[in-house]
Amino acid sequence: KSYANSSFAAISFGASTSVDVPLTPDARAVDNWINTLRTEPTSVATGTSLDAPIDQTLLTAKAIHDAHPDDTTVLYVLSDGE
Secondary structure, eight states, X not given: OOOTTOOEEEEEESSSEEEEEEXXXXXXXXXXXXXXXXXXXXXXXXXXXXXXXXXXXXXXXXXXXXXXXXXXXXXXXXXXXX
16 A cells, blocks of 8 residues: 555564664655564563653654654554563
């Protein structure tokens, strides 16, 4: 599906949080990132804590909003449900 005039970013979290895909209009970059997602080994997993990525998500969302103040921001959260 095409998302004309849209940009995307991806943040992953688990034992740590990182911006894996910086803001880009390339939807395929996010598709490729999604295809690389894997669950953490149970030896390092501590369960999913949705508050873990909050700081990085807020910083990234603010930077995107500051750069594109008239754009609408949509946030999707993908979780393993753990």
